[in-house]
Amino acid sequence: MENIFITNGLLEGLHSATSFDKKIEMIHHALKQEHSFIDRISVILYDSLTHILKTFINSSKDNPLSFYECHIANAPSLNRLKNIKQARLVNNLSLFQNGENEHTRRIADQGYQSSYSLPMFDGEGFLGVVFFNSYESDIFKPDALHELDLFAQLINSLIINKLNATRMLIGTFKSALNLVSYKDPETGNHLERMSRYSRLIARELAKAGETRLNDEIIEHLFLFAPLHDIGKIGIPDNILLKPAKLDDAEWGIMQTHSSKGRDIIDTIADQLGLKSFEHIKLLQNISESHHETIDGKGYPHRLKNNEISLETQIVTVADIFDALTSKRSYKEAWTNDDAFNELKKLAKTKLNPDCVNVLLQNKTSVEKIQQQFRDEVQ
Numbered sequence: 001m002e003n004i005f006i007t008n009g010l011l012e013g014l015h016s017a018t019s020f021d022k023k024i025e026m027i028h029h030a031l032k033q034e035h036s037f038i039d040r041i042s043v044i045l046y047d048s049l050t051h052i053l054k055t056f057i058n059s060s061k062d063n064p065l066s067f068y069e070c071h072i073a074n075a076p077s078l079n080r081l082k083n084i085k086q087a088r089l090v091n092n093l094s095l096f097q098n099g100e101n102e103h104t105r106r107i108a109d110q111g112y113q114s115s116y117s118l119p120m121f122d123g124e125g126f127l128g129v130v131f132f133n134s135y136e137s138d139i140f141k142p143d144a145l146h147e148l149d150l151f152a153q154l155i156n157s158l159i160i161n162k163l164n165a166t167r168m169l170i171g172t173f174k175s176a177l178n179l180v181s182y183k184d185p186e187t188g189n190h191l192e193r194m195s196r197y198s199r200l201i202a203r204e205l206a207k208a209g210e211t212r213l214n215d216e217i218i219e220h221l222f223l224f225a226p227l228h229d230i231g232k233i234g235i236p237d238n239i240l241l242k243p244a245k246l247d248d249a250e251w252g253i254m255q256t257h258s259s260k261g262r263d264i265i266d267t268i269a270d271q272l273g274l275k276s277f278e279h280i281k282l283l284q285n286i287s288e289s290h291h292e293t294i295d296g297k298g299y300p301h302r303l304k305n306n307e308i309s310l311e312t313q314i315v316t317v318a319d320i321f322d323a324l325t326s327k328r329s330y331k332e333a334w335t336n337d338d339a340f341n342e343l344k345k346l347a348k349t350k351l352n353p354d355c356v357n358v359l360l361q362n363k364t365s366v367e368k369i370q371q372q373f374r375d376e377v378q
């Protein structure tokens, strides 16, 4: 098989690359040595629970599918790939400029002329689609397709590994989180709502040009946001469940939940062998720093401004907004308008004003989340 050029160098590189972005870039680089016409590799992932397809990774600078998401029913050509389990070659994408699905149109609009798409599977389960695109038309020839099939297999395996690591991590922490939910009265649908507010804020910031965020980070932010209070497992019941105001000493103990959360995450990640999992830092930051405020008066480390990661600042705004608009044992739920006014005040000193602005400017999306995840009236 003289044409196969998955070299040791590439395999070593893939092993040591820390992020999935980097791995795809390396694969693209290796492919280009032999097939210079491949201008882009991208991956769309499929969520079998929601039937949503979403962009995941892209190796080119332009990103025609940035923050693209759609129900598989609205992407018939991708749905077909899922069902027939075969690759699709389109040698002239301009034919689709006015028709087909939005994703194909967006790719054609960026000047890509041809596309080779392959469905990915984990056993029987559909995982998503890998795309190879070129600016040239009629360029994919049978020899190249054989090699692209191999590279698609490689990407498929990398994705399976990555998803397994993420699932294991999320599964473990979710079980731990269930333990907190038994004890913590602050739950209801709080976690469902605050993780969706976090994703809304992150997406809008990214659309507005925030380069520290991408689809993959936003997805992990959404998955990890509900774990922000995992450290409450370590707070004694008499304090966590106290129906009255905490005294100073009790409040001091309550505040240790953020450092405890970080310790718990470190211990579990260590035991699962996931210390080098690329998004573990995001989870550590969210749990340890979600009570830090940009004026440096938060806890546990009195971090200021950019010392607090952007993802954590997003989670803090989402968490506070939902706390304000939810009923608690010690207060009624505030109206959205009152909560927005409070956020505006807090944005002067404590909260990231850009994150607050996203909520203020996306009231309809906020209300949709609230309607979808209402708390039972007690």
Ligand SMILES: [Fe+2]
Pocket: 228, 229, 257, 290, 291
């Ligand atoms: Fe907390």
Ligand SMILES: [Fe+2]
Pocket: 190, 194, 228, 229, 319
């Ligand atoms: Fe919370």
